[in-house]
Amino acid sequence: MTVRVLLFASYADAIGSPELTLDVPDGARVSDVVERLRLLPGADRLPPAPLVAVNAVYAAAGSALAPGDEVAIIPPVAGG
Amino acid sequence: MTVRVLLFASYADAIGSPELTLDVPDGARVSDVVERLRLLPGADRLPPAPLVAVNAVYAAAGSALAPGDEVAIIPPVAGG
Amino acid sequence: MKDPVHVALTHDPIHAQELIDAVASHSCGAISLFLGTVRDVNDGRAVTGIEYSAYVAMAEREMRSIVDEATQRFPGVRLALLHRVGRLELGEVSVGIAAAHPHRTPALDAARYTIEELKRRVPIWKREQYTDGTREWVDPTARRAEVAL
Amino acid sequence: MKDPVHVALTHDPIHAQELIDAVASHSCGAISLFLGTVRDVNDGRAVTGIEYSAYVAMAEREMRSIVDEATQRFPGVRLALLHRVGRLELGEVSVGIAAAHPHRTPALDAARYTIEELKRRVPIWKREQYTDGTREWVDPTARRAEVAL
Numbered sequence: 001m002t003v004r005v006l007l008f009a010s011y012a013d014a015i016g017s018p019e020l021t022l023d024v025p026d027g028a029r030v031s032d033v034v035e036r037l038r039l040l041p042g043a044d045r046l047p048p049a050p051l052v053a054v055n056a057v058y059a060a061a062g063s064a065l066a067p068g069d070e071v072a073i074i075p076p077v078a079g080g
Numbered sequence: 081m082t083v084r085v086l087l088f089a090s091y092a093d094a095i096g097s098p099e100l101t102l103d104v105p106d107g108a109r110v111s112d113v114v115e116r117l118r119l120l121p122g123a124d125r126l127p128p129a130p131l132v133a134v135n136a137v138y139a140a141a142g143s144a145l146a147p148g149d150e151v152a153i154i155p156p157v158a159g160g
Numbered sequence: 161m162k163d164p165v166h167v168a169l170t171h172d173p174i175h176a177q178e179l180i181d182a183v184a185s186h187s188c189g190a191i192s193l194f195l196g197t198v199r200d201v202n203d204g205r206a207v208t209g210i211e212y213s214a215y216v217a218m219a220e221r222e223m224r225s226i227v228d229e230a231t232q233r234f235p236g237v238r239l240a241l242l243h244r245v246g247r248l249e250l251g252e253v254s255v256g257i258a259a260a261h262p263h264r265t266p267a268l269d270a271a272r273y274t275i276e277e278l279k280r281r282v283p284i285w286k287r288e289q290y291t292d293g294t295r296e297w298v299d300p301t302a303r304r305a306e307v308a309l
Numbered sequence: 310m311k312d313p314v315h316v317a318l319t320h321d322p323i324h325a326q327e328l329i330d331a332v333a334s335h336s337c338g339a340i341s342l343f344l345g346t347v348r349d350v351n352d353g354r355a356v357t358g359i360e361y362s363a364y365v366a367m368a369e370r371e372m373r374s375i376v377d378e379a380t381q382r383f384p385g386v387r388l389a390l391l392h393r394v395g396r397l398e399l400g401e402v403s404v405g406i407a408a409a410h411p412h413r414t415p416a417l418d419a420a421r422y423t424i425e426e427l428k429r430r431v432p433i434w435k436r437e438q439y440t441d442g443t444r445e446w447v448d449p450t451a452r453r454a455e456v457a458l
Contacts, residue, residue, distance in 0.1 A: 008364055009434035010446040053432070056367035072364055072432070076450040079361075079368075079392060079433030080264075080345045080404050080424060088215055089285035090297040133283070136218035152215055152283070156301040159212075159219075159243060159284030160196045160255050160275060160413075176325050176342065186399045189348035192341070192420075193325065199338035199411060250335045262348060264424060271341075272417050 001026050001067035003033060009075045014045035024065070030054065031061040033071050050074065081106050081147035083113060089155045094125035104145070110134065111141040113151050130154065166240035167224050169214055169284075174242050179258035182240040190264035192271035196255040198248045202298070206291040212245045212254060215283040219243070226277040230259070233273065234266040241274060243284060254286075315389035316372050318363055318433075323391050328407035331389040339413035341420035345404040347397045351447070355440040361394045361403060364432040368392070375426045379408070382422065383415040390423060392433060403435075 005020040012018040015037070022036055030052050037043050051074040052059050058074075065071065085100040092098040095117070102116055110132050117123050131154040132139050138154075145151065166182045180191055198210050227239045238260040248254055257274045261267035279300075289295040315331045329340055347359050376388045387409040397403055404427065408419035428449075438444040 006364065008432070009362060009436070010448070013446070053364070053367055056364070056370050058430075072367065074364070074432050075434060075446070076448045077428070077430060077432055078435045078447040078449050079363075079431045080428045086215065088283070089213060089287070090299070093297070133215070133218055136215070136221050138281070152218065154215070154283050155285060155297070156299045157279070157281060157283055158286045158298040158300050159214075159282045160279045176329055180325055180344070184346065184400065186347075186349040189346055191344040191346060193344070194413070194417065195329070195340040195342070196413070197333065197338055197340060200335040201411075251333065262350075264343070264345070268343065268417070268421050268424075275413060275417075 001028070001065075003028075003065055003067070003069045003071050005033060005037065006070060006072040008072070011046060011050070011073050011075050014042040015040055016042055028065050029061070030059050030063045030065065030071065033065065034061070034073070037073065046073070081108070081145075083108075083145055083147070083149045083151050085113060085117065086150060086152040088152070091126060091130070091153050091155050094122040095120055096122055108145050109141070110139050110143045110145065110151065113145065114141070114153070117153065126153070166242070167220070167227050169216055169219055169243050169245050171244070171246050174244055174253040174256040176253075176256065179240045179242065179256045183238040183258045183260035185238060185260060187262060188238065188260040188267075189262055190267040191258060191260045192264075192267040194255075194257040194271045194275050195253050196275070198250050198252050198254060200250050202288060205288070207250070207288050208291055209247060209249050209289045210254065211247045211287045211289070211295075212243070213285050213287075214243070214245050219282050219284055222282045223278065226274055226282070229277070230270045230273050234261065234270040237261045237266055237270040239270060239274065241278070243278070243282070245284070315391070316369070316376050318365055318368055318392050318394050320393070320395050323393055323402040323405040325402075325405065328389045328391065328405045332387040332407045332409035334387060334409060336411060337387065337409040337416075338411055339416040340407060340409045341413075341416040343404075343406040343420045343424050344402050345424070347399050347401050347403060349399050351437060354437070356399070356437050357440055358396060358398050358438045359403070360396045360436045360438070360444075361392070362434050362436075363392070363394050368431050368433055371431045372427065375423055375431070378426070379419045379422050383410065383419040386410045386415055386419040388419060388423065390427070392427070392431070394433070
């Protein structure tokens with residue numbers, strides 16, 4: 001199945017893109033997407049356990065994904 | 081000696097005047113002025129121990145007064 | 161910030177932006193503003209307006225003391241404090257406090273400190289006017305006693 | 310108060326009076342306003358401006374959640390929350406919160422709750438620009454770790 005990955009701020013700079021489409025096995029979890037991202041150049045600048053949101057809601061590493069999900073890797077927030 | 085007494089809000093309404101001049105013995109204290117006020121018509125509406133300020137500073141009942149002092153009887157404050 | 165202008169009693173309407181401009185600074189990342197306004201109901205009675213009066217010299221003196229104390233408690237804070245006197249209609253601002261600080265917590269704490277101390281000790285009084293035409297001086301101590309029953 | 314208008318990210322300048330007007334009501338006797346502004350120094354470095362970006366859909370969703378939570382915690386509170394995105398100059402308002410309530414304590418508490426939660430979880434990021442021409446994404450967690458050493 002295909003998921004859409006969003007990257008922001010320092011993470012987008014590290015990976016070199018704000019958005020990717022990834023093919024992952026059916027039944028893949030959030031942690032599987034993060035591990036796939038680690039194979040990309042620049043991904044060494046991601047922390048060991050980045051915050052993740054699925055479809056705009058914070059999600060645990062073990063959350064199961066569905067086709068077409070929007071998986072956002074969330075750098076430390078700095079609003080205000 | 082003479083002191084100037086200021087009355088505000090409900091106390092001014094009770095006594096019927098915002099300002100009085102009182103003759104008190106030399107060495108009089110705040111409590112002496114309050115006792116003198118109690119002789120006035122309407123003074124039954126003053127509480128047993130009203131707050132008092134002397135020359136615009138809160139003062140204890142035992143504070144000594146000097147000629148010309150401004151003695152203000154302060155109703156419960158309600159600013160804001 | 162010119163102190164005599166920004167700690168004062170005033171007969172004129174209080175404007176939020178003027179308070180903010182009085183304390184804003186490029187060195188400050190946070191501004192906390194508090195406004196007290198005339199409410200349409202108090203203690204269950206329908207209010208049409210409030211008349212504020214003060215022991216002017218002492219009120220301004222206490223207001224300056226409070227601002228000085230807040231500045232000591234929250235070093236680096238920039239404060240403005242205005243209180244209205246005279247007749248106010250529903251919704252009008254009776255008191256305005258602005259506190260600016262490099263960081264948010266002291267800005268928030270300083271604004272809160274200032275309104276709490278003002279209510280505790282600044283010699284200002286208010287007479288509420290009610291829809292039935294009567295008016296009464298507000299005594300917060302009497303009200304607290306009733307609530308305690 | 311029209312909710313979609315008053316909980317939002319915006320590219321436009323944030324005006325204090327608009328936030329106040331959005332929450333003011335004759336039933337409310339207290340308004341607490343919080344403004345975050347661009348500061349000229351951060352972590353000892355001279356800042357010339359900040360560029361804010363956000364995961365827009367999620368940020369607005371979290372902002373609405375925070376306002377809903379605050380409304381539950383402080384029943385009767387009326388809240389407005391705006392956060393700016395894009396390039397901001399020194400002194401400009403990055404975030405504005407207004408909380409109105411019949412009484413002052415819930416108004417003050419609700420404004421504080423909202424800014425604390427916003428800083429904790431709303432996906433907004435800022436890149437500071439420094440006088441030496443460099444720019445850097447701000448990582449509050451890294452900074453906190455350094456402070457803890």
